[in-house]
Amino acid sequence: MSKICLFTIERQITGSKVAPVSLELERFKSGKLDEAEISLHLTDSQENEISALLYDHREEFASDKEPLGEIIGHEVDIILNIERPYPTLLRGPAYPASPKSREALEIHVKELLDIGVIRKVVHNEEVEITTPVIVAWHNGKFRMVGDFRALNTYTVPDRYSIPKIQIYLTQISHAVYIATMDGLKGFHQNVVTPRAR
Template identity: 40%
Template sequence: MYGIYIYNSKNRNITIGTKEEKKFSLDIYQIYTHDPLEELLNEFREGQFSTTLTSKQKHMLLKMVRKNRPAFAIDEEPLGKIRGHDIELYLDVEIPYPPMLRRPPYPESLESRKESEKHINELLEMDVIRKIRHKEIV
């Protein structure tokens, strides 16, 4: 019969099998120190920072990014979401529109159409775009 026995005493002893077979003694020397900057850097490990930033400036920047995470792009929400800061786009061309703007949409293949609809639905779910009625003035 095999088992693992762990004794907590002055030294940490681990026995695998019977007590006579294999006995290991582990001394714990490493003490974990909690460094908040390292934790933040690990969370944003793919980010690149200017070499001119001090350690304190990096820490402040990373805290601000973490606090405002919804505003930044991540894999799950690639465009980010910012509420209350809507923008308005104006066309700088007057009616009658130039021929390029009056062209009918070109036909798409079925595969391309499915992919386009997938992306459009994704943007609708993230509230980046919205559906409008046919003659609605935007």
Template identity: 50%
Template sequence: MLRKDRQAFAIGEEPLGKIRDHYIELYLDVKRRYSPMLRKPPYPESLETRKEIKKHINELLDMDVIRKIGHNETVEITTPVLNTWNDGKSRLCGDLRALDNYTKADRYPIPRIPQALEKLAKAKYITKMDCMKGFHWNRVK
């Protein structure tokens, strides 16, 4: 399997693997229609933080996770936010709070650890997403 589906795996600094022909469909209940022109200006950031954000954006461009857009394209844009850990590493996130005004709250509770472990105990196979930007591996429709 590993040899056959080699393109699905990334090792070290290689580009992300691609899970072909598999899409995740996300559905949001909306209160009202979301305006694609809803924009917020970037937050004020230090020069060092802006450089770090640009570094993350270039890394995502190199991995084909995001792409540059044309001048006439209308796209959904979110304000980038840099989260930094104590060890100096950082992660680029998007501030999606503006969407809260357009979507209904999801009241489904997060499962408690004992219930999750009970379900895992009965599993035949256990998998995990790759720790290196695993969220970006799945294509979303």
């Protein structure tokens, strides 16, 4: 879904009924929300309420201008358990790829460069760690997958508890609405500390 710039509207909710929606909200619904799958089992009032809520938070959605968000208040710090100079194992060569996979990889790398997730290495820049990638295909679509096995060997593991799904299911068991949203390139929205880049 793309981010759009619209004027702020005021929403009035009387009881469970939503006041007539503005022209800007209608454009939002027929434009950007047209890509969303909103349940057909909702009443018009419920659908208007959800649409207005999404409209109120429209700045959170991606756009061509700002295609990627970032997780606020959390930085990933990758700590290695070895000192420089790093072993040659951490500078792995590129894996061989078919012409089709190579073309897909080039498209994906260009996209990541364009949105600022990765940067080009300048001439004569020393690169201490490289991660070979492969292209994984599924149903005609591809994604780039990094092989972090060597890096993980020399990385201090995270120490945090993994939440149990049952806790979350219990918390939402009485929910009136349940929404799922897919973060665009969610993995790349994790901010990495400057020293870990």
